Amino acid sequence: MIKIQTDHFDLDQICESGQCFRMKKLPEGTYEVIARNHYLRLWQQDGQTYFDCSQEEFGSFWEAYFDLNNDYGRYLESINPRDTYMLQAAHMAEGMRILKQDLWEMIVTFLISQQNNIKRIHHCIDLICEVYGEKCIAADGTVYYGFPEPEVLAGLAEDALMVCNLGYRSKYVVRTARAVVCGEINLDRIGTMPYRKAREELLKCYGVGEKVADCICLFSLHHLDAFPVDTHIRQALDAHYRRGFPNQRYKGFRGVMQQYIFYYEIHKK
DNA sequence: TATCAGGCCCTAG
DNA sequence: CTAGGGCCTGAT
Numbered sequence: 001m002i003k004i005q006t007d008h009f010d011l012d013q014i015c016e017s018g019q020c021f022r023m024k025k026l027p028e029g030t031y032e033v034i035a036r037n038h039y040l041r042l043w044q045q046d047g048q049t050y051f052d053c054s055q056e057e058f059g060s061f062w063e064a065y066f067d068l069n070n071d072y073g074r075y076l077e078s079i080n081p082r083d084t085y086m087l088q089a090a091h092m093a094e095g096m097r098i099l100k101q102d103l104w105e106m107i108v109t110f111l112i113s114q115q116n117n118i119k120r121i122h123h124c125i126d127l128i129c130e131v132y133g134e135k136c137i138a139a140d141g142t143v144y145y146g147f148p149e150p151e152v153l154a155g156l157a158e159d160a161l162m163v164c165n166l167g168y169r170s171k172y173v174v175r176t177a178r179a180v181v182c183g184e185i186n187l188d189r190i191g192t193m194p195y196r197k198a199r200e201e202l203l204k205c206y207g208v209g210e211k212v213a214d215c216i217c218l219f220s221l222h223h224l225d226a227f228p229v230d231t232h233i234r235q236a237l238d239a240h241y242r243r244g245f246p247n248q249r250y251k252g253f254r255g256v257m258q259q260y261i262f263y264y265e266i267h268k269k
Numbered sequence: 270t271a272t273c274a275g276g277c278c279c280t281a282g
Numbered sequence: 283c284t285a286g287g288g289c290c291t292g293a294t
Contacts, residue, residue: 018275114276120292121275167290172277209277230275262275 002051002058008072010095011044017263018118019219020099021109021125022147035065036102037146039138052140067097067222075256080249085240086257089264096259099219103187104180105147106220107205110212111172120165127164153177172207179205195223218255227254232265 011031015023022034030043038061041052051058063069076094079086112124132148153161154177161170179185185205190198198221202213214228227245229237237245250257 110275115274115289116276116291117274117293162290165291168288169277169290207277211276215275228275231273232275266275 002053002055004049004051004068005047006049006068008076008095009049009066009068009097011042011049013093013095013263014066014097014099016267017093017096017259018266019215019259020101021122022105022129032142032144034144034146035061035105037136038062039136039142039144041140065100067100070097072097072256075253078250078253080246083246085236086260090257090260092267093260093263096256096263098222098224098256098259100222101220102147103191103216103220104150106216107176107202107208108147108153108173110215110219111176111205111207112166112169113215114169114207114209114212116169124165128161128166131164150177150180154181169207172205175206176208191221195221195225198223199226214255218258224253224255225251227258230262232262233258236261236265 012025014020015025015031020033024032026032026041030041033040033042038057040062043050051062053062072094076090079090081087108128109121109125112128113121116124129145129147132152133145136144136146138144153174156174156177158171158174161173164170166173176185180187185201190201193201195217199210199213199217202208202216203210208216211228211230214226217223217226218228227233245254247254
């Protein structure tokens with residue numbers, strides 16, 4: 001068991017940010033996260049975060065996954081004091097972090113996310129893992145399912161994933177899986193590319209457009225300057241940044257600001 | 270019943 | 283290159 005104290009780290013906000021669909025809040029108030037072949041339970045109490053794993057597991061995986069060595073205070077402090085909208089958004093989402101998730105998982109996840117709602121995306125991911133992922137058992141006995149490998153999905157018929165409720169996105173996932181398996185798309189190489197180059201490469205995948213490519217860059221490759229523009233962000237930009245978003249001020253971490261705005265837009269009342 | 274949800278593809282002009 | 287129709291499915 002690991003216990004740490006970190007500023008700007010709120011599990012509930014991260015869980016509800018829509019960047020990760022394999023993190024769930026359990027009835028007891030603890031959180032469950034599945035990433036690659038790792039399973040974790042964690043919770044927060046009195047400003048402390050408790051990770052139910054070894055020091056080795058924490059240091060070699062989860063610390064980086066949650067971006068815990070990054071200081072998010074500097075992002076919050078960079079906000080223009082006169083930008084009341086951003087201040088308000090960041091205030092509501094001040095515990096946000098940009099996770100470092102698996103590239104393949106993010107490609108599939110955000111292919112599924114298009115023209116879709118969060119609840120259904122969760123359901124789709126659950127189904128695709130249960131049907132095509134590897135069944136695993138955590139140290140505490142919990143049964144969970146890994147994320148299906150490209151090889152598995154590449155062998156399916158293009159419409160096979162419609163049974164997992166993907167709808168017309170089924171063929172996007174299957175064709176992209178095939179492109180990965182045959183080497184047309186090289187995930188390892190994309191992982192070494194700078195933002196612009198990686199984005200360009202991801203756009204070659206059938207079903208990946210600019211918004212989806214930016215989500216993949218931000219949530220798996222940790223290119224913090226990626227700035228996915230979806231309908232919510234579009235509306236916020238139209239309403240509050242008619243003269244243009246201050247790209248220069250937030251250069252290098254525009255994606256963090258995007259997450260503050262997005263979280264605020266879907267949670268404000 | 271129509272519209273829309275964290276878009277993208279494809280075809281016309 | 284820009285505009286617009288079509289697309290699975292469930293919620294409102």
